[in-house]
Amino acid sequence: MPRQSPTLARALENPCAIVRSLGVLSDSWSFLIVREAFLSTRTFAQFRERLGIASDVLSARLSALVEHGVLQKSPYREPGQRSRDAYDLTPAGEELKVVMVAMQQWGEAHVRQRKEPRVLPVTTDTRERVRAGLLDPHGRIVPDTEVAFVRTNAAEAAST
Template sequence: MSRGSKTRASDAEDICAITRTLAVLSDRWSFLILRDVFLGVSKFGEFRTSLGIASDVLSARLATLVEFGVLEKVPYHEPGQRGRFAYQLTPAGQELKIVLGALQQWGDEHVPHSENPSVARLARGSRHPLRVTFVDDRGNPVEHDDAEFVPTASYPKDAVIDQRPRPASPMA
């Protein structure tokens, strides 16, 4: 096992959900593979062509996404060819749509391209544009300034946390 995979394995056991998630979605290729899956790409050769990624890197990223239950391998057979596998999202993988939507939204707003967004986030039925936002447990939108990350009892006692009071939201 390489040093990188040992680190990834230990990160997958970390108490921090962000560290554990990054053990699975470890680099840009993982996010770009997911983007392509959401756009309908499913076969190894299609990923390689779309992304211009080396076969060994693609194999490793797909294996990690399968190992952690983000993608599943589905056998298929084209006439005259040997059996192969396509990749499709699991329910856990489908939940990453909001993460990719948030990344895209941030990029569209803070690192815009001169030719406008290349993909639109639309509601399937109405075709209305979508925004990614925080929502409370009653379904009410919450402004970013009013959302906070609060350590729980599980947070490591020796971690350094800024305990200073946060200023109230200017809209409050």
């Protein structure tokens, strides 16, 4: 298991879930690997080919995503080849779907591109486009203008 950097170790111990999440999904390659996993990419060679990523960087990112429970290894063997590991999303990795959809929505709205998107989130049955949204505890959609981040008592106590 690779040794964690002091910066990553601090991030993973942070009381803020956003900081901890960024400790796991620390760079754009991690998000692109997750995107490819949603597109059924499973093997090291497939990830390397589809992303154009250096082997050492890919190896480090895959190891980190496995270590943090986003991906899991599963052995496979091509005919005539040695056994290798494929990478599959864990339930925690599957839950990143809403994050990825939200990032795509934001990018399409605020980082304009003249080309059509190459990847779209759609329902599996009707193939209709889906969007990420905010829900209250009762499952009702809440507009983003009606949502605020607030500091908790724990955060206020930590700052004093």
